[in-house]
Amino acid sequence: MNLLIVNADELDDNGTVTLAGRRARHVIDVLHGKRGQTLKVGVLNGPRGTGTIEEAGKTQVTIRCRLGAETPVIPRADLLLALPRPKVMKRMWAPLASMGIGHLYLTNAEKVERNYFDTHWLDPAHYEPLLIEGLEQAGDTRLPDVTVIKRLKPFLEDELDSAFPRGSRLIAHPGEGTPWGRLLASDKERLMIAVGPEGGWTDFELRMFERAGFKRIRLGTRTLRTDTACIALLAIVQAVKGVEK
Amino acid sequence: MNLLIVNADELDDNGTVTLAGRRARHVIDVLHGKRGQTLKVGVLNGPRGTGTIEEAGKTQVTIRCRLGAETPVIPRADLLLALPRPKVMKRMWAPLASMGIGHLYLTNAEKVERNYFDTHWLDPAHYEPLLIEGLEQAGDTRLPDVTVIKRLKPFLEDELDSAFPRGSRLIAHPGEGTPWGRLLASDKERLMIAVGPEGGWTDFELRMFERAGFKRIRLGTRTLRTDTACIALLAIVQAVKGVEK
Numbered sequence: 444m445n446l447l448i449v450n451a452d453e454l455d456d457n458g459t460v461t462l463a464g465r466r467a468r469h470v471i472d473v474l475h476g477k478r479g480q481t482l483k484v485g486v487l488n489g490p491r492g493t494g495t496i497e498e499a500g501k502t503q504v505t506i507r508c509r510l511g512a513e514t515p516v517i518p519r520a521d522l523l524l525a526l527p528r529p530k531v532m533k534r535m536w537a538p539l540a541s542m543g544i545g546h547l548y549l550t551n552a553e554k555v556e557r558n559y560f561d562t563h564w565l566d567p568a569h570y571e572p573l574l575i576e577g578l579e580q581a582g583d584t585r586l587p588d589v590t591v592i593k594r595l596k597p598f599l600e601d602e603l604d605s606a607f608p609r610g611s612r613l614i615a616h617p618g619e620g621t622p623w624g625r626l627l628a629s630d631k632e633r634l635m636i637a638v639g640p641e642g643g644w645t646d647f648e649l650r651m652f653e654r655a656g657f658k659r660i661r662l663g664t665r666t667l668r669t670d671t672a673c674i675a676l677l678a679i680v681q682a683v684k685g686v687e688k
Numbered sequence: 689m690n691l692l693i694v695n696a697d698e699l700d701d702n703g704t705v706t707l708a709g710r711r712a713r714h715v716i717d718v719l720h721g722k723r724g725q726t727l728k729v730g731v732l733n734g735p736r737g738t739g740t741i742e743e744a745g746k747t748q749v750t751i752r753c754r755l756g757a758e759t760p761v762i763p764r765a766d767l768l769l770a771l772p773r774p775k776v777m778k779r780m781w782a783p784l785a786s787m788g789i790g791h792l793y794l795t796n797a798e799k800v801e802r803n804y805f806d807t808h809w810l811d812p813a814h815y816e817p818l819l820i821e822g823l824e825q826a827g828d829t830r831l832p833d834v835t836v837i838k839r840l841k842p843f844l845e846d847e848l849d850s851a852f853p854r855g856s857r858l859i860a861h862p863g864e865g866t867p868w869g870r871l872l873a874s875d876k877e878r879l880m881i882a883v884g885p886e887g888g889w890t891d892f893e894l895r896m897f898e899r900a901g902f903k904r905i906r907l908g909t910r911t912l913r914t915d916t917a918c919i920a921l922l923a924i925v926q927a928v929k930g931v932e933k
Contacts, residue, residue, distance in 0.1 A: 538916045581910035665826035671783045678920030679927040
C-alpha cells in the first residue's frame, strides 16, 4: 500500500479519520505506525496529502489528514474489454486500476460465454475493494467507472457517442493495423481502446467497430493473453505521454 | 496455443513428429485436428512453419512440418529481476515469455527473503513448461535463458561485463530518473533492465547499479507491482521499436 485511501465521508470536520479493519491493520502491522508518524493519504476520487497518526491502538488508528487542493486527473484511456472468464477477470481488477483507466466497459461478444456474466466478480461489492487495492498500489485516487454491456451492437450504435464523445477510438486486433506508437505519438486526446476475447473479435464485430469509428491497431507480432495485453496497451499509452513532455 | 512448439529431436528426417500428452490433447480436443488440417508449428529455439496433420488418433497425433529457414531473433531486452515471492514468480513465467525476453536474471537483493530461493519454481523442470506456454501464446520459439544470481554484488562487479557486454543498462526505480520513452526512442541496442523487489532497491544497491553503468529510469508516477511493472516495461520496449520503423 503506497497510499492510504479513505472515503470523504469518513473524515470529520478537522480532516481526522478513525480507521478499523483492513486499513488499520495495515498501518499497525505492516507500517508499524506510531503516534506522530506520517504517511501518504488520499480521498477516494479526491485530493492526496499527508496523514499524521494521532493515535495507534491495537485495532484502530486515528489519522489527521492534510490534503492538497487538486484531485488527480482522470487517466487518459478508457478500456472496452470483452468480458474474460471469471478467474481472469478477478485477477485483472487490481492491475487495471494500478495502470490507470478512466472508464472500464465490460462487454459481451460472440466469443464470450454468456455465463461469464453470472460471476460475483461483476458485483461492485466484490470488485471495488480490488480496484482500491490497485489505487493504493499506484498512489492514485481516481476509481475507474465500470459499466457492464450485455449487448455490444446497441451500445456501439446508440450509446457510444454520448459515453465517449471526443477522442480516438482504437481496437486492438492481431494481424493488420497501424503500429501503436505511431498512432499515439501525435495524440493527446482521450483514448478508448477495445480489446477482444481470447478467441478474438469476429469479422462481424470488427465491421461494427469500424462503422463506429474504431481504428485497428496492433501490438507487435506477438499475440498476448487478455490480461497481459491490457497492461501492455495501458503502459504504452502512458509511455507515449512521457515522450511528449 | 497459437503456435505448436516441438523439440528438434522430436522430428524425424522427413520433418514428421508424433505427439502424445498435453500437445496431442490440445490438437485433438481444442483444435479438433483432423487429417489434412494445417496448423502453425515451431521448433524450440528454431524456425517456424506449417504443420499438416497426417494422423489424428484419440491420444496421439502425427504432424508433418514444413519449416522456414529463419529462427526468430532474440528479443531485444534482458531482465534483471529481484526474485519475487514464489507465488508471484510462478504466475510471471508465462507472461514474461509471451512478452519476449532474451535472458532473465533472477537475483537476490537486500529486500528479497532468502527462502524465496528454495521454491521449486526456480527448477527448470517446473518453469520451462510455463515459459513454453508463453511462447505458444505469443507465437515465438526463443526460450529465454534463465540465470539465478545468489549474490548481486559479485555478479555486477565481475560477471556482468561478459554476460551483457554491449547495450544499455537501465534500472527502474520510482522517483527521479529519465522518463522511459525518451531514453528508448534513440536506442536500437540491446537493453538490460533491472527491476527491484516490492520494497525497492536499497541506496547501497542503487549505487552499486550506478557504478555498473545502469541509468535510472522511471515509469510514470505510478508505483506498480513487480509483475505489472515487468509487462509494462517490456511492452514499452517493443512499442518504441514500432515507432522507429
